[in-house]
Amino acid sequence: MAQIRIRHQEELTELHKKRGELAQSVIELNNQIQQKDKEIQSNEAKMLEYQQQIAQLEGECRDLRSSLADLERANQTLRDEYDALQITFSALEEKLRKTTEDNQELVTRWMAEKAQEANRLNAENEKDCRLEDTQTIFTEYLPNLVLKNAPPAPGWPECVSDGVCVCFRRRRSLNSHGTSPESADAPTGVCAEVRVPSTALHVFDAHDGEVNAVRFSPGSRLLATGGMDRRVKLWEVVAGHCEPKGALTGSNAGITSIEFDSAGSYLLAASNDFASRIWTMDDYRLRHTLTGHSGKVLSARFLLDNARIVSGSYDRTLKLWDLRMKTVFAGSSCNDIVCTEQCVMSGHFDKKVRFWDIRSESIVCELELLGRVTSLDLNHDRTELLTCSRDDLVKIIDLRNNAVRQTFSAQGFKCGSDFTRVTFSPDGSYVAAGSADGVLYVWNVLTGKLDKTLDKGHSSAINSVSWSPSGTYVVSVEKGSRAVLWSDM
Secondary structure, rough: HHHHHHHHHHHHHHHHHHHHHHHHHHHHHHHHHHHHHHHHHHHHHHHHHHHHHHHHHHHHHHHHHHHHHHHHHHHHHHHHHHHHHHHHHHHHHHHHHHHHHHHHHHHHHHHHHHHHHHHHHHHHHHHHHHHHHHHHHHHHHHHHHHHHHOOOOOOOHHHHHHHHHHHHHHHHHHEEEEEEEHOOOOOOOOOOOOOOOOEEEEEEEEEOOOOEEEEEEEOEEEEEEEEOOOOOOEEEEEEOEEEEEEEEEOOOOOOOEEEEEEOOOEEEEOOOOOEEEEEEOOEEEEEEEEOOOOOEEEEEEEOOOOOOOOEOOOOOOOEEEEEEEEEEOOOEEEEEEOOOOOEEEEEEEEEEEEEOOOOOOOEEEEOOOOOOEEEEEEOOOOEEEEEEEEEEEEEEEEOOEEEHHHHHEEEOOOOOOOOOOOOOOOOOEEEEEEEEOOOOEEOOOOOEEEEEOOOOOOOOOOOEEEOOOOOOEEEEEOOOOOOEEEOOO
């Protein structure tokens, strides 16, 4: 028993020893676990920091990609402009060569004429004595020669009398039957009676994509539309249908504004490529490219003399184009422009309508509306200004006192964009405006009430409306590709 007890005691001692060793191992393992936990926490903190850095870098990458895309677009615009300038330069070189050849030919002809003139002078010097003898007779019998076809006076050469009669006959013919080019080409389509539209006569796809601008020619027979496909398309209005007439090309970006001169001989279009362009309507050729703005040109208009042009841009400037370009800082993006004889009116992003004196190139006054100004139009006698703004109100401003005279609104009418265009009827008795829901609204100016609501034809927001100068048709264009011809027929 004693031995067994001793053995048990030894085993117990050994177990206590192992227990102590195990306890020490547990303590060491706990320390290691705590150290690993700290390392895990540190790694998680670093991982969170790295994730934040990754998110920041991804945002910077997106910004850089966006900047790269903007730079690529700007580069493409510059390339297109360079190509256009290169073509223009080549055309000017060819024109210079032809002009030089013509000049050389004119010099040669001039020298020949000078030689012939010298010969004539020599011949006239030999006849001076004979002409002096007949001068008195010429003065006495001239009325009879011209008015009564009297025979030549005695001693007067028959060839001289014939020449005088021919000269006077020519003058009488010109005075009796001659007409100036202006009267011969005077535009037709003067407004006899305004017809309030009630029916969509023709719905057609005008462009490949959004249609931004529309305008009738002064004669009302030709219609021009401008779209994001960089073209101005021409349509002939025949029996209530718009037949394609041609297209004007040369713009490097979408068209934002269209304007005819008063004779219908030129078409002016503003574009998103920072330029305005002029085409001749007889041959559809691009004649001038007006560059100088640093932002999208949102509106361009002929002044009343048709010899000058004013343009307004997203770069917050207005430019007057003449023999030299004049720039006026407006302080806000210009969305639309209209002109009188001595005044330019501009509608701006900062909710203001500004009135500029053309001669002094300075602001005469400002009128602030309740929303961003999207459109301006003048009535037929240029005494009232029509405005549209993003507060969904259409207003008439009396230009005699620069005060709001009338305000139009309707339930459901909403201005669809910063470039929604509205229009007066040719006689100023109606106002037409397109809404964001594709509905065309027509108000009566005399009563101030809504006259018509036309909701069939458009499937997206209406961008622009034009009333024909004859008063017969109204055309509206939309953010989609459609244009709609309206009348009451």
